[in-house]
């Protein structure tokens with residue numbers, strides 16, 4: 001990362017911290033707006049939209065009828081998708097057109113949930129002990145409901161944004177595949193969702209032991225590349241072994257891989273992440289976090305050794321995950337093969353990882369082959385207007401809680417948008433206990449208060465981002 005850019009980033013974070021300190025705003029919207037968000041949320045959660053057994057079309061239609069009832073014209077509402085059960089909803093709220101549109105994305109399919117696996121019906125929104133329970137309460141129907149409720153509120157207020165605000169509720173994020181709504185919209189109706197940038201799931205607030213730690217802003221994702229290491233040999237009878245053995249060759253190659261680590265480095269996002277973590281951390285790692293953000297190799301080595309998560313943040317990783325070989329107990333192996341799963345930093349290319357693996361294996365009898373077609377996803381630049389709007393809304397609701405830019409190891413629909421040239425930021429302002437994340441699991445839940453705080457947070461952040469004044473205040477180029 002160029003020093004000037006890093007300097008600007010530091011400057012930006014400092015500006016952020018001071019410019020917003022005096023702002024305070026309500027931590028929840030007025031009762032009428034809360035009720036609307038709640039009712040939409042309940043309706044969405046109670047429609048079964050499981051990836052394999054359910055349908056997103058009724059969710060899209062429920063949203064469409066709410067919007068029509070609120071006065072959105074049919075010409076601004078689109079319902080359609082790759083399959084009659086897998087519809088998406090896209091709605092446009094018109095601004096003055098001074099700026100390019102802002103896209104607000106949420107997926108409306110959910111991971112399957114079986115009644116017998118849960119303590120309650122997963123497709124009923126149940127409020128108990130301060131939590132909303134139900135499949136999709138966290139992933140991702142809260143954000144979907146909030147986008148719709150807030151859009152209806154903007155219209156009610158007569159809010160005039162400087163850019164169109166587009167909300168897209170999409171199908172099949174969880175399983176990907178042929179009916180993925182974002183991929184389908186990009187391919188068939190790019191005009192409907194084309195935007196200067198997008199907000200999506202993927203970054204939430206982290207809470208630990210009841211204390212808010214950070215409001216995460218997801219800016220990039222690692223991508224997956226799988227390789228097959230394969231050794232072929234003419235084989236023979238096992239009673240007369242020869243030194244040239246496919247299993248031994250593969251084993252030696254894997255041994256070399258296990259001793260290898262890709263270079264440790266930071267990028268714009270992870271440097272900012274470590275810098276913010278240095279402020280939060282109180283333990284012995286505090287100093288190393290700060291040093292790592294400034295490029296210290298020694299500090300990065302200590303962090304990588306400290307936790308697998310930091311190791312994975314600081315480098316591309318490749319690890320053997322599957323093994324096969326031999327065909328009979330009494331025959332020399334004719335084939336030995338391993339699958340190596342790589343999680344690649346956005347700035348590392350597939351070719352680079354491929355050629356590095358070949359060098360590490362260092363044996364031309366071991367064929368290193370790419371499986372499938374890995375699709376690298378670029379990082380979204382840390383746009384000053386996004387960082388500032390998120391920072392201001394965060395400081396106003398939860399004074400002192402830092403915004404932490406993150407790169408995640410998993411994948412969301414944000415990747416497809418980034419590849420298509422729409423920078424995408426995962427941000428929700430919905431806080432979860434980081435020691436009790438239940439997405440995809442049993443008894444998924446979200447704190448009632450966090451839902452309403454998320455509504456208020458996104459209401460403010462989106463308003464700020466759809467006004468041109470948001471850009472002017474920060475002196476970063």
Ligand SMILES: [Zn+2]
Nearest residue numbers: 139140173201
């Ligand atoms: Zn999700």
